[in-house]
Amino acid sequence: MRLSAGTTTAMLLSQCSRSQPLSSAPVSEPIQFQTYKSKNGLLSLDLEAKAQSVQLGSRTANLLAYNGKVPGPLLEANAGDRVQIRFTNQLNQPTNVHYHGLHIPPTGSGDNVFLEISPGESHTYEYQIPDTHPAGTFWYHPHKHGLVAEQLFAGLAGLFIVRGELDEIPEIKAAKEEFLVLKDFALDSNGNISETGHMTAMTGRAGGLLTASGQINPRMTIQRGGLLRLRLLNASPSRFFRLSLEDHPMHLIATDGGAISSPTELSDVVLAPGERVEVLVQGNQAPNSYRLINQPFNPAQGGMMGGMMSRNQSSDSAETVATLTYEGETDEMPLPSQLIAVEPLPEPQTTRQFTLNHGMGGGGMMGGGGMMGNGMVFMINGKAFDPARVDTQVMLNTVEDWEVTNTGSMVHPFHVHTNKFQIISQGGRPTPYPTWKDVVPVSPRETVRIRMAFRDYVGKTVYHCHVLDHEDRGMMGILEIQQA
Ligand SMILES: [Cu+2]
Structure with a gap:
């Protein structure tokens, strides 16, 4: 799956990251939630x-x-x-x-x-x-x-x-827990949300101020010998994150929809808008400070859009989003060996195709000169969202495969409400092990095959791109789940 593919890229990235500037704000107070x-x-x-x-x-x-x-x-x-x-x-x-x-x-x-x-x-x-x-x-x-x-x-x-069950696994129960809501902001000199400019029609709005749970570079602590359970959410409307923790591998224990079968070691984690992961970190290093670093990550691939996206997201250098420090000591806690088994979904009764693309309002597809326009429309199967139209009808208690193909020029994180899914293949590569997801990024020229069982609930719901400017500009469809 994508996470393991990301590991390879991460190794390349960690090589080039040493020569890259890394900006760190002063470490701030620990995260507090109401x-x-x-x-x-x-x-x-x-x-x-x-x-x-x-x-x-x-x-x-x-x-x-x-x-x-x-x-x-x-x-x-x-x-x-x-x-x-x-x-x-x-x-x-x-x-x-x-x-x-x-x-x-x-x-x-x-x-x-x-x-x-x-x-x-x-x-x-x-x-x-x-x-x-x-x-x-x-x-x-x-x-x-x-x-x-x-x-x-x-x-x-x-x-x-x-x-639930995941929280009752002894090693996980004993782990300290931190919640990181990752979110970018763009502020003008008066502290108001800045106008995000003409490019947001294409790339979605993004800002240069990175926050973790409303703070800039908050402190997280881990006991020497202990375990930290980090829950990460990308709550940004269009920014992607690529995160790594200095000298500490992250052990993936859960994706969007809950636990995976057993921990998987990752050197970095990529989060598209809307995605979540849970990872365990072991406090087995010297008791210093370690930065959780976001590497610049360009979600547009190739050509002109690439350059535009990186300017828009104004993140040419790596940035510290939080800092891990050691505090106290405990008997060494092992990683859990087993989590919650994820059974592969049964073979589908139906396979459907979804194509993601964009164009200019009024019908004409995007031309070279038209891409700055505010008339940009984002579509699924050639249609922009219409609240009065049902796009896809499925039957309760059936399983379907959806082949989602991106024929556009930016990554579109595809999100389905109500029922979670498993990724079967991505860009032709089968997923190594099943996980529960509700967002999957689909790269330009890529097809992602997801499998979904429609369970428990009938009625209308939606699927859409989680770059939310794309959703607002039409990249959403209505799914109706019908009683068999
Ligand atoms: Cu999109």
Whole structure:
């Protein structure tokens, strides 16, 4: 799969990274979250989206926040719990809340992205997390079509942790836990979100200020001999991250949809927008400081777009996103040998094709002179999103393969709501072992084959590109899951 392919690139990168400038802000305070946990099987809270002044390092930033925090509060529930979120929209534009990665109903007051909550209005989200739901790192963010990139870029995102079987594995239970919400910002001299310029039509908005859980280069600690469980979320609307931790390999234990079968050692991790991983780090080095480094990563491949993307993302040098320091000592904790078995999905009944591309509004495909235009439209199978059209109908309790082909010039991270999937092959290479995913980056000229079982819920949901400017400009389709 992609992660192991990334390892090879990482070895090349680590060779060139030594000659590359590395910028590090001073190490700041440890990460602190406002946390809401479920009690007696119920996670209940008020959640408000509102404009808010927030401190980002030395800058005061005028952002949009959930409950005054950027990132929003950390929500934590167990498989089987009920969730009640009394949401109020105090923004000056419509919004809603998407529960990214959760396997819950896409309809009613569940993970319903067709809801539109007007300024000043409230809505109570109410649903049950199934008993069989995997433990994992999920998140919530706005999903009102046309405004998603703008609202997420301004700060509206938070973690939603589901606890379960993975958390009960003794080595994992004993590990210290850190939550890194990786997010870029672009601020003008007044601390307002800057105009992101004409290129965002193409590449998606990105900024040069990199934050980890709302801080710049926060301190994380590990005990000598101990284990650190790092949960990483890329909550940026279009920026990719390529992360490595100095002198410490990362041991992958979970992908988007939960645990993998056994830990896999990685020298670096690539995260497309929307993706998550969980890794274990062993405190087996000298008790110094070690930087978690983001290498510049260019998601556009080849040609002219490559140069444009790197300028737009203004990250020509590697940057420290967090710093690991040693504190205290413990008896040496081993890595777990087994996690949660991931069974391959059964053979599909149906195979479908999806083509990702872009063009100019009004029909003509993009020409050399047209690519700066604001009329850029992003499409799936030649069609831009239409809320009144069902693009794909599937039957409940069936398995399908989707072949997603990118005929455009930028990477498109393909995301499906409601049901997670397994990557069968990528660019013709079979995936070495199954993992649970809900976002997969599809490179230009590449086909990715994913396999999905439609379980438990009927109704309309969506699939889309997680470069959210692309989604807002049409790269989304409606999936209807029908009762057999
Ligand atoms: Cu895209």
